[in-house]
Amino acid sequence: MQKLAIQGGKPCRDTDANPWPKWPVWGKEEEQALIEVLNSGVWSYNGPKEIEFNKLFAEFTGTKYAICTVNGTITMQLALEALGIGVGDEVIVPGLTWQATAATVIDVNATPILVDILEDTWCIDPTAIEKAITPNTKAIIPVHLYGAFADMDAIMEIAKKHNLFVIEDCAHKHGGEWKGMKAGSIGNVGSFSYQLSKHLTAGEGGSMTTNDADLAEKLDALRNVGRRPEGDSLIGADKGIGDYGDDGNFIQSGNYRITEFQAAILIEGLKRLPQQNATRDKNGAYLNEILKEIPGVTPLKRDDRETKKAYFNFAFRYDKSEFKELPIDKFRAALEAELGIVVDACYEPLNNCDLYVPHTKPSRHKLNESYWNSIDPSRFSLPVCERIFKEESVCLHHKILMGSQEDMDLIATAIRKIFNQAEELMA
Ligand SMILES: Cc1ncc(COP(=O)(O)O)c(C=O)c1O
Numbered sequence: 452m453q454k455l456a457i458q459g460g461k462p463c464r465d466t467d468a469n470p471w472p473k474w475p476v477w478g479k480e481e482e483q484a485l486i487e488v489l490n491s492g493v494w495s496y497n498g499p500k501e502i503e504f505n506k507l508f509a510e511f512t513g514t515k516y517a518i519c520t521v522n523g524t525i526t527m528q529l530a531l532e533a534l535g536i537g538v539g540d541e542v543i544v545p546g547l548t549w550q551a552t553a554a555t556v557i558d559v560n561a562t563p564i565l566v567d568i569l570e571d572t573w574c575i576d577p578t579a580i581e582k583a584i585t586p587n588t589k590a591i592i593p594v595h596l597y598g599a600f601a602d603m604d605a606i607m608e609i610a611k612k613h614n615l616f617v618i619e620d621c622a623h624k625h626g627g628e629w630k631g632m633k634a635g636s637i638g639n640v641g642s643f644s645y646q647l648s649k650h651l652t653a654g655e656g657g658s659m660t661t662n663d664a665d666l667a668e669k670l671d672a673l674r675n676v677g678r679r680p681e682g683d684s685l686i687g688a689d690k691g692i693g694d695y696g697d698d699g700n701f702i703q704s705g706n707y708r709i710t711e712f713q714a715a716i717l718i719e720g721l722k723r724l725p726q727q728n729a730t731r732d733k734n735g736a737y738l739n740e741i742l743k744e745i746p747g748v749t750p751l752k753r754d755d756r757e758t759k760k761a762y763f764n765f766a767f768r769y770d771k772s773e774f775k776e777l778p779i780d781k782f783r784a785a786l787e788a789e790l791g792i793v794v795d796a797c798y799e800p801l802n803n804c805d806l807y808v809p810h811t812k813p814s815r816h817k818l819n820e821s822y823w824n825s826i827d828p829s830r831f832s833l834p835v836c837e838r839i840f841k842e843e844s845v846c847l848h849h850k851i852l853m854g855s856q857e858d859m860d861l862i863a864t865a866i867r868k869i870f871n872q873a874e875e876l877m878a
Contacts, residue, residue: 455872456788463865466791472853475652476723477716484715493711497675500714505658507721511626512641513633514660516667519714520674520707523622523644523657524551527592529707530618530640530659531559533669538818540589545575545601546800546833547840548594550807552620557809557816557826561589565801565831571752573597573766573797573839577605584609590616595624595634597764597797597846598735600757603629603637610638618642623763625651626728630756635660640670645713650727650763650849651720653713669702677704731852732760738852738859745866747773762852766797768843775873779842782869785876789865792851797844800836802828 454460464471488500501519508517520526536542540561544553545568553563566579575593591610593601601619610617617638621627624634625643635641645656659670671680678701739750747770753760769779779796787794801807809816809826817823824830851858869876 452872453868455785455868455876457785457876462791463789463861463868464791471790471792471858472850474848474850474853475647475720476727477719480719480722481716484719485712488711488715491711495708495710497708498711498714500711500718501709504714504717504721507718508643508658509660511633511721511724512635512660514636514641515662515664516670517658517660518667518671518674519656519658519709519717521657521709522646522655523620523642523649524555525674525707526642526644526657526659527551527555527618527620528558529670529673529704530642531555531561531590532673532704533666534590534616534618534639536561536589536616538822539587541585541587542589543575543580543583543591544801545592545594545596546802546831546836547573547798548596548620548801549622549798550801550804552592552594553801553807553828554809556592560818560822562587562822562825563801564588565828565833567833567835568839569602570768570835570839571749572599572601572754573751573844574599574601575606576835577602577609580606580609584613584615588613588615590618592618592620593638594620594622595627597623597751597766598753598760598762599751599766600624600627600629600634600754602754603632604756607637616640622646622649624761625649626724626759627757627761628759631758634761636662639663640666645717648763648848650731650761651717651724653709653716653720656709656713656717672702673704674707675704676706677702727853728759728761731762731849734852734854734856734859735760735762735765737856738765738862741859741863742767742866745863745870747771747870748866762849764795764846764848765852766844766846768839769845770843774870775877777869777873777877779845781876783845785869786845786865789868790851790862793848795846797840797846800833800840802831802833802836804828 456462556563622644627634641660
């Protein structure tokens with residue numbers, strides 16, 4: 452039997468000779484587009500690339516409006532502001548997500564209510580949403596996490612029944628579809644991130660999508676120091692220069708504009724995305740199937756209602772009882788050594804997360820004692836999130852899905868190698 456790489460044996464993949472696909476992907480097209488922007492001297496402020504990208508992304512997401520901005524955190528903050536959510540309001544958020552999903556709720560002085568997830572998709576549990584609803588609930592932020600899609604049938608039904616807004620956190624779902632509807636087109640607002648690890652990237656950036664013209668106008672103004680949309684912008688052109696705000700044309704806000712350089716890269720990246728998503732889908736489906744044959748390894752569920760799959764990470768659940776009780780951190784380290792790629796846990800549950808610590812900012816968040824207590828993350832019980840994080844989660848970056856079928860076989864081979872030698876590794 453081949454010795455495990457973590458014990459000094461030969462790894463399954465020699466990444467010097469045979470590297471994994473690289474991320475990000477760029478080519479001559481991006482180089483030319485960047486030089487074009489440079490030479491134009493128009494580097495920001497509702498420039499032609501930004502307007503073009505907004506149009507293309509609206510088309511891509513099947514929404515009427517897409518508005519790009521600085522990142523996928525501000526997208527959610529501005530969505531909450533545009534929906535009028537603030538002091539006294541509660542927003543239901545999954546306990547397993549990047550900290551921004553909850554932190555933005557606090558940044559508009561509302562209260563994030565953390566609820567548990569479903570173990571087979573790691574997305575928000577609709578039953579837990581129903582239980583968390585109070586007269587103060589105003590919105591739900593489902594996150595389409597890693598490779599999965601939140602159950603939008605159930606979520607939209609709950610939202611309708613209780614008259615709640617839905618902001619879809621699509622930071623991991625550019626191009627995914629639920630029953631033919633694009634991610635970001637189902638709720639009131641879709642929120643996208645273009646941070647470097649995401650499968651559409653400009654290093655940083657984000658977009659807000661919506662079908663609601665008034666909301667689009669507000670979102671556009673909020674990302675541009677409160678100025679109403681210009682006549683030649685997507686929204687301005689559509690609506691004409693109309694009135695805005697309660698009694699005037701402006702609203703208080705900050706500068707959350709992106710640059711033309713980012714928009715230029717996003718235009719080119721968007722052209723590549725459908726093909727990249729299709730490759731990741733094909734490889735993800737294949738990997739799902741072959742991993743099912745290894746005891747103790749359960750890939751996240753591929754729901755039939757996901758008519759188009761978009762992967763951020765490839766994630767699966769690990770059951771140490773099938774691996775001779777090998778602790779999950781040892782399993783991840785052994786897999787990392789075999790594959791020569793980072794093997795991560797999922798996000799830390801937000802009720803105990805180093806990066807979600809609202810009580811470190813009393814001068815900003817201590818509006819009063821009751822609000823201060825309400826934003827204490829530790830008051831929420833999230834047993835499924837905690838179990839998945841501590842005992843079960845294994846995540847691989849989407850770039851591994853951009854290779855060949857042989858690459859997928861190799862991942863399964865590496866896991867099987869650890870499975871066969873779990874006892875030695877324990878010793
Ligand atoms: C689920 C989720 N939501 C929101 C964000 C925030 O996006 P950004 O980093 O662009 O602010 C991220 C980024 O990692 C994310 O993973």
